[in-house]
Amino acid sequence: LWTPIRNMSFPRYGHTASVLTNGKVLVAGGASTAGFQNSAELYDPSTGLWTITDSMNARRYWHTASILTNGKVLVTGGSGTSNYQQTAELYDPSTGYWNNTGSMNYGRWHHTASLLTNGQVLVTGGYGTSGIWQTAELYDPSTGVWTVTSNMSTGREWHTASTLNNGKVLVTGGLSSSAYLRTAELYDSSVGLWITTGNMTNGRYYHTASLLNNGKVLVAGGTGPSSYMASAELYDPSTGAWTVTGSMSTGRQDHTASTLMNGQVLVVGGVSGVYSRSSELYG
Helix, strand or coil: CCCCCCCCCCCCCCCCCECCCCCCCCCCCCCCCCCCCEEEEEECCCEEEEEEEEECCCCECCCCCEEEECCCCCCCCCCCCCCCCCCCCEEECCEEEEEEEEECCCEEEEEEEEECCCEEEEEEHHHHHEEECCCCCEEEEECCCCEEEEECCCCCCCCCCEEECCCCCCCCCCCCCCECCCEEEECCCCCEEEECCCCCCCCEECEEEECCCCCCCCCCCCCCCCCCCCCCCEECCCEEEEEEEECCCCCCEECCCCCCCCCEEEECCCCCCCCCEEEEEEE
């Protein structure tokens, strides 16, 4: 069953939500009819209450938010205060304040950010001043500095990135300047290089990718050869191959997918011709 809870202080979309180490949820940025947001608020599951916290230094939506190993939250890029922002900032749950950190080398939105096993954050692709980026860069929390790493083989936005159990990062699909991509590639942080891997069965963007308890990755939905795809497929890191699995009951894009403690994947909402409130479980 779904249980309604109190509303946030501000309506928003294109925002981020991060589960902090103290169990609270930090919601930051986004956009609404009032424009681009820099506001942030905290949800406390123990009380069911939302509390306003310090605002970000920049207004932004379609940014990323990553929980670092030190418990701070790294927010990168997005659009808002300026298009294709290079800026990044850190939220410290112990103080409730935001502080600027080093800016990325490339301003971008519609990108991904992945926490690596060495504690660094890998940012890939997205859209910027030169169109769709192939570029990737690494953030080092110990120095606050960004370092350019090798480019992906293909520029892409609205793709997914998943850190696998072997430490590599799997990037799938997305949109290029001319196609819905079915390609996938792996970033090996030990050598700083990208390696191509098996192609998905279907090109797609606006999809989700979920790391399962068995180490495989479930890709579901999105837009590709047809809008609001219901199809899903599994990536096996041990073989580099994709296998078609059962389709969702409802085709959707721009949804969310969460791997639950019992190993199932909860898919919620998205767009299916109309804004969807449906949800379903895989596994």
